[in-house]
Amino acid sequence: MTAATFELRGLTAAVPGEKGAVRLVEEVSLSVRAGETLAVVGESGSGKTVTFTSALGLLPKPGRVIEGQALYNGTDLLSLAPEALRRVRGAQIGMVFQDPLTGLNPVFRVGDQIAEVLRAHLPIGRREARDRAVQLLGRVQIPDPARRVDDYPHQFSGGMRQRVLIAMAIALGPRVLIADEPTTALDVTVQAQVLDLLSELREEEGMAMVLITHDLGVVARQADRIAVMYSGRVVETGTVDEVFRAPRHPYTISLFRSIPDLDAPAGTMLAPIAGAPPDPQRRPAGCAFAPRCFAAREADGCMSSRPLLTDGAHAVACHRQGMLEQAA
Amino acid sequence: MLLYVARCAAQLAVALVGIVTVAFFLMRAIPGDPAIYMLGDYATTESLATLRARLGLDLPVWQQYGMFLASAARGDLGASVVTGQSALAEIWSAVPPSAELAVAGMSIAIAFGVPLGVIAAVRQGTYVDVAVMALALGGISFPVFWLGLVAILVLSHDLGLFPALGATSEPGLWPAIHHLALPALVLGLSVAAYIARLTRSAMLEVLGQDHIRVARAMGVPERRIVWRLALRNASIPILAVIGVTFAWSLGNAILVEAVFSRPGLGSTILKAILARDYQLVQAGVLVLAAAVVLLNTLLDLVYGAIDPRLRKA
Numbered sequence: 001m002t003a004a005t006f007e008l009r010g011l012t013a014a015v016p017g018e019k020g021a022v023r024l025v026e027e028v029s030l031s032v033r034a035g036e037t038l039a040v041v042g043e044s045g046s047g048k049t050v051t052f053t054s055a056l057g058l059l060p061k062p063g064r065v066i067e068g069q070a071l072y073n074g075t076d077l078l079s080l081a082p083e084a085l086r087r088v089r090g091a092q093i094g095m096v097f098q099d100p101l102t103g104l105n106p107v108f109r110v111g112d113q114i115a116e117v118l119r120a121h122l123p124i125g126r127r128e129a130r131d132r133a134v135q136l137l138g139r140v141q142i143p144d145p146a147r148r149v150d151d152y153p154h155q156f157s158g159g160m161r162q163r164v165l166i167a168m169a170i171a172l173g174p175r176v177l178i179a180d181e182p183t184t185a186l187d188v189t190v191q192a193q194v195l196d197l198l199s200e201l202r203e204e205e206g207m208a209m210v211l212i213t214h215d216l217g218v219v220a221r222q223a224d225r226i227a228v229m230y231s232g233r234v235v236e237t238g239t240v241d242e243v244f245r246a247p248r249h250p251y252t253i254s255l256f257r258s259i260p261d262l263d264a265p266a267g268t269m270l271a272p273i274a275g276a277p278p279d280p281q282r283r284p285a286g287c288a289f290a291p292r293c294f295a296a297r298e299a300d301g302c303m304s305s306r307p308l309l310t311d312g313a314h315a316v317a318c319h320r321q322g323m324l325e326q327a328a
Numbered sequence: 329m330l331l332y333v334a335r336c337a338a339q340l341a342v343a344l345v346g347i348v349t350v351a352f353f354l355m356r357a358i359p360g361d362p363a364i365y366m367l368g369d370y371a372t373t374e375s376l377a378t379l380r381a382r383l384g385l386d387l388p389v390w391q392q393y394g395m396f397l398a399s400a401a402r403g404d405l406g407a408s409v410v411t412g413q414s415a416l417a418e419i420w421s422a423v424p425p426s427a428e429l430a431v432a433g434m435s436i437a438i439a440f441g442v443p444l445g446v447i448a449a450v451r452q453g454t455y456v457d458v459a460v461m462a463l464a465l466g467g468i469s470f471p472v473f474w475l476g477l478v479a480i481l482v483l484s485h486d487l488g489l490f491p492a493l494g495a496t497s498e499p500g501l502w503p504a505i506h507h508l509a510l511p512a513l514v515l516g517l518s519v520a521a522y523i524a525r526l527t528r529s530a531m532l533e534v535l536g537q538d539h540i541r542v543a544r545a546m547g548v549p550e551r552r553i554v555w556r557l558a559l560r561n562a563s564i565p566i567l568a569v570i571g572v573t574f575a576w577s578l579g580n581a582i583l584v585e586a587v588f589s590r591p592g593l594g595s596t597i598l599k600a601i602l603a604r605d606y607q608l609v610q611a612g613v614l615v616l617a618a619a620v621v622l623l624n625t626l627l628d629l630v631y632g633a634i635d636p637r638l639r640k641a
Contacts, residue, residue, distance in 0.1 A: 058544055090547030097545070102538035107560050107635050116557070117546040152636040168546055 004031035004071070005208040006093065006176045011068035013054040021066065022281050024050045025232040028068070029309070032208040032225075034175065037199070039223035039240070040212045041255075045277055047232040048212045049098075052178050056093065057085050072176065091121045094169030096198075098181040100162035104153035110137075110164050111149035117168045136167040140197060159190035163197065170201055177202065178210045183218070195222055216259060220244060228252050231277050231288035238314030248316040250293045287319065295320045332632060332639065336625045343621045344614065345397075351613035352396060355606050356389055362409045362604040383409060396610070405614065406607035408600070415611035419596065423615065425495060426592035429515060429581055430619075432508055434574060436516030437523055442559075442566060444520070445527025450554055452532060460524060467521025472580045476514045476587035483510060494588025511588040515580055519573045526569040530562035537561070564631055564638075571627045575620040 011028040014021035025047040032038040040048050053059050055070035055077065070077040072092060077085055097103050105113055114136055115129035130149065137145035140163040153161055162182060169177060179198055183191035199222055202209045211222055219226055219240060227237040228249065236249040247253045257271040275292040284290060286303040296302040300319040309317040363379040364371065380386045384395060399406065405416045448460040484492040494511040496503050534540065535558050543553050582594030593612060600608035632639045
């Protein structure tokens with residue numbers, strides 16, 4: 001097994017609150033290797049985005065990382081000086097965000113925006129940056145790149161804008177690409193094209209990819225491994241095969257039950273998860289999922305102590321783990 | 329683009345007609361009679377009537393207005409009733425010193441206001457921000473004639489850095505700049521305060537936008553993000569406030585000209601109003617209004633150059 005290209009160890013990020021620090025994400029440990037895609041899933045507010053923005057030092061103030069490490073090829077990014085961290089961002093680790101409509105600067109030509117990224121890291125002139133921008137636009141399959149390079153973002157469709165943003169993210173040949181719900185804002189037909197482009201690029205470049213999503217269908221098609229997050233913590237992680245075939249955490253199990261199944265008999269009702277995820281300021285004392293859990297039991301400590309992630313390739317954080325397996 | 333320019337020109341024409349119309353009727357609504365002013369209190373009724381007839385003042389106001397518009401359309405704004413010279417020519421001769429003051433004042437305002445606003449936004453919540461905003465509040469609150477007097481007292485009288493008079497007949501560039509500095513600074517500071525406040529809020533808004541987060545994630549240096557990527561986005565509201573404050577600072581310029589005894593449009597128009605010199609006032613108002621409207625038209629064109637989305641509109 002090769003070493004992880006990008007690894008988070010016990011990452012905890014918080015914002016100051018009225019009653020002390022509010023922990024947005026707690027003790028998140030994840031890793032991704034070259035050529036591999038790790039899918040991070042969870043509902044809105046589960047801390048998927050916060051995890052990776054804080055790992056790159058991009059968490060907006062007054063939020064900050066209070067514990068843990070973010071290792072890129074063994075170097076802890078969080079211990080780097082701001083300028084050293086800036087040189088890693090964009091160059092070594094690329095990031096693609098959720099909303100391509102607002103992700104591009106409306107008053108600059110797309111070519112100039114790509115050139116801005118190139119020139120932030122390379123000692124090249126305007127002309128060379130522009131030539132490379134044209135190549136990059138071709139790389140992300142934008143038709144007629146030599147002409148489109150001088151267009152403004154509003155002259156592109158949503159899918160094309162996401163391609164431009166992907167071109168910016170891969171401009172410097174990063175070893176890690178973090179894609180934060182890259183297709184959520186796009187319409188369905190375009191989603192598949194963008195996802196295919198991302199996996200093509202990952203294969204060609206041998207990048208490690210983190211795909212943040214809440215679409216389990218996307219996970220099944222694109223990812224090698226999966227990490228399920230709930231209320232700021234990783235509750236289950238394993239290969240996509242393992243987790244899809246035998247989900248262990250009650251939250252993961254409930255997630256699969258809530259997906260519409262085309263093969264189910266007509267009239268079958270979906271099984272939504274009752275309730276809502278807890279506010280990070282008022283997490284229950286025990287397992288954060290306990291109030292919504294079908295298996296939670298007082299006697300096992302679900303209400304009183306925080307379950308820890310087990311060791312091993314298919315890890316889970318649940319007090320009822322043993323009992324659930326026996327039942328299955 | 330041509331259509332855009334044509335539309336701007338049409339707006340310009342409509343605005344100018346509206347403004348001279350208001351000026352025309354306002355002047356005639358003020359009590360007072362130019363004929364009495366010119367001939368004095370002891371003039372005979374006949375001589376007053378003759379003069380009024382010569383000036384066209386015996387006609388109904390709407391007819392005077394029609395005649396005024398007709399000749400104005402040909403570029404003739406009439407003659408000053410006091411000097412008998414062409415009103416436009418007389419006003420025109422007062423334009424250069426005022427233009428100097430306005431351009432110097434606005435340059436100072438932009439040179440101070442924009443960077444201070446940007447710095448305050450970047451350092452939001454720190455003592456730098458608080459200090460800049462306190463200064464800006466002061467700049468907005470103190471009337472320009474008070475600032476002018478304090479500037480004369482401290483910088484000119486006590487420290488002797490600048491002359492107290494805002495103009496000079498000495499030849500050469502340096503004496504002119506030296507005399508212009510204080511009035512321009514006084515005029516510029518209050519506008520700088522407005523620009524700084526607006527720049528700060530515009531920058532804060534832009535710096536919170538997604539594309540800035542993207543630029544940060546791509547490793548673009550913070551200095552480039554602030555001064556290039558964000559500032560260009562924020563420049564539309566900043567330019568808009570420059571357009572608005574320009575009109576306002578023309579009004580202030582009249583006060584500054586008075587405080588520093590500078591010649592210019594301010595003193596010329598003021599004298600004309602007191603003399604009920606209708607033609608001269610109208611010409612003056614027209615020139616001032618044209619300056620404001622032209623600047624704003626120019627800004628409209630600049631908006632289009634900055635933000636391509638505004639071009640189609």
